[in-house]
Amino acid sequence: MTGWRAMGRRWARGATVALAMAMGIGVAGSPIAHAACAPGEDAPWRALDAAVAGVWVWDAPVEEVNPGNGGHVVPTTAVVDSGQALVIDPGPSLRHGQRVIASLRCRLGARVVGVVNTHGHAENVMANAAFEGVPVWATTATRETMMARCPDCLASLRERAGETALAGTRIRWPDRALAVGDTLTVGRLVIEVVAEERGHTESDLVLWWAAGRALWVGGLAYDGRIPELAQGSLAAWLEALPRLRDRQPRHVVGAVAGDARTLEATGAYLRALRTRVLRAIDDGRHAGEPGAVVMDEWAGWAGFARRQGFNLQRAWRELEAEWLREPPASPAAPGSAQQVGR
Numbered sequence: 001m002t003g004w005r006a007m008g009r010r011w012a013r014g015a016t017v018a019l020a021m022a023m024g025i026g027v028a029g030s031p032i033a034h035a036a037c038a039p040g041e042d043a044p045w046r047a048l049d050a051a052v053a054g055v056w057v058w059d060a061p062v063e064e065v066n067p068g069n070g071g072h073v074v075p076t077t078a079v080v081d082s083g084q085a086l087v088i089d090p091g092p093s094l095r096h097g098q099r100v101i102a103s104l105r106c107r108l109g110a111r112v113v114g115v116v117n118t119h120g121h122a123e124n125v126m127a128n129a130a131f132e133g134v135p136v137w138a139t140t141a142t143r144e145t146m147m148a149r150c151p152d153c154l155a156s157l158r159e160r161a162g163e164t165a166l167a168g169t170r171i172r173w174p175d176r177a178l179a180v181g182d183t184l185t186v187g188r189l190v191i192e193v194v195a196e197e198r199g200h201t202e203s204d205l206v207l208w209w210a211a212g213r214a215l216w217v218g219g220l221a222y223d224g225r226i227p228e229l230a231q232g233s234l235a236a237w238l239e240a241l242p243r244l245r246d247r248q249p250r251h252v253v254g255a256v257a258g259d260a261r262t263l264e265a266t267g268a269y270l271r272a273l274r275t276r277v278l279r280a281i282d283d284g285r286h287a288g289e290p291g292a293v294v295m296d297e298w299a300g301w302a303g304f305a306r307r308q309g310f311n312l313q314r315a316w317r318e319l320e321a322e323w324l325r326e327p328p329a330s331p332a333a334p335g336s337a338q339q340v341g342r
Contacts, residue, residue, distance in 0.1 A: 043103035045078070048251050052212040054189045055079050056108065057257045058100070062224040063302045065092075070165030071123050071157055072096055073225075075257040077216065078104055078112075079209070081187025085110040088207065088216055088253075089118055090127035092157060094169040097130025114184070117174055118205040118218035120146040121228075122153040128172035137184070138174035139196055141203035145231070146173060178205065194247075199237025200228065206244065213250035220244065221254025221262040226303040227269060229314040234274055235322070241267045269298055273311060277319050287316040 048055040058076040065071045071092030078100070079086040085104045090097050104110045117125045117138040125146065128136050138146075150171045158166040178184075184191040184207075195206035200219035207216035219228065220240060229237075244252075245263055252262050276293045285292040293312055298304055 037106040041102040041106040049212040065160040067162035071161035079186045080110045081189045085112045086114045086186045088116045089124040092123045092126050097127030119201045122157040129170050135176045136174045137176045137178045139203045143174045197240040199240045201231045215249035217254045223262040223265040226301050226307045229311045234315045
C-alpha cells in the first residue's frame with residue numbers, strides 16, 4: 001500500500017488522508033515487546049481508552065511553563081496502528097519531539113508518518129521541526145497565525161522554559177491543510193475533522209475518534225489551569241462548548257486529557273467571567289478598578305496570577321462593545337416585576 005494519499009500540492013488539502021502501510025508489527029494499538037528503552041525513549045505513554053486500543057497520551061503536568069517542565073504543559077497524543085503513528089500536538093521543543101519519535105518506536109513499535117497541529121500556540125507546535133520529512137497538518141488559519149506570531153511566541157517560550165529545553169528548536173510551518181469534513185486514517189483507525197471553532201484562538205481544530213468516543217479540542221478545554229483568551233473570543237468559546245458536549249464524548253483531550261468534565265470546568269470559569277464583567281459594567285465600574293471583578297474561586301488554578309488580569313481585560317473589551325449595543329431597557333409598567341442585573 002502507498003503511504004499518504006490525496007497529498008496534492010505542497011500546501012493543499014484532500015478529503016481523506018490514509019497513513020496505513022500495514023507493516024504488520026504487533027497487535028493494533030498494543031505495546032510491542034522491546035528491550036528496555038534507552039534514556040530519552042522512556043516517555044510514559046498511556047492508553048487513552050483501555051477498552052478501545054489505538055490512541056495513546058503522554059500527559060503533561062498541570063502547571064505553567066517553567067524550566068523544570070521544559071514547556072511540556074499540554075498532552076501529546078499518538079494514534080497508532082499497523083506500525084504507524086499520527087501525532088497530535090507534538091509539543092514545545094525539538095527535544096520533546098525527538099523523544100516522542102524515539103519513545104513511539106521503542107514503546108509502541110511505530111514510526112511517525114504525520115503530525116497535526118490543532119492550533120498555533122507554542123507549547124503545542126514548536127516540536128514540529130523534529131519530524132523531518134513528515135507532513136504537518138493544520139487549518140489554513142492556524143498556518144497563517146503561526147506565520148504571524150510564532151517568532152514572538154518562540155522567544156517567549158524560550159524565556160520561560162529556558163535555553164536548555166529549547167536548544168535547537170526552530171519554527172516549522174504546517175505544510176498540509178485540513179478542513180471540516182476531512183478524515184485522517186491510520187491503519188484501521190479513523191480520525192474525523194468535525195469542527196473549526198474560534199474560541200481559544202482564531203482556529204481551534206476539533207477532531208473526533210468515533211470508536212473510542214474521543215474528542216480533541218485543542219485549547220478549548222482546561223481544568224486546573226486558567227484558560228487563555230489571548231487570541232480568542234469569550235462569546236465564541238461559550239458558544240462552542242455546548243456543541244462539543246453534544247457529541248457526548250467519553251474522552252476529551254485539550255489543555256488536559258480527561259473527560260467531558262473538563263468542558264464543564266472551562267464553561268464554569270468562562271460563564272462566571274462573563275457574568276461578573278457584565279455586572280461590573282452595569283454598576284459603572286471600569287476594567288482597571290481594583291476589585292471590579294473578583295474570581296477568587298479560581299485562584300488555586302495554575303496561571304491565575306499570570307493570566308487572570310489579561311483575561312479580564314480581554315473579556316471587558318469584548319463585553320463592553322456588546323453592552324453598548326444593547327438598547328436601554330423600557331420603563332417598567334406600574335406593578336410589573338423587573339430583573340435586576342444580569
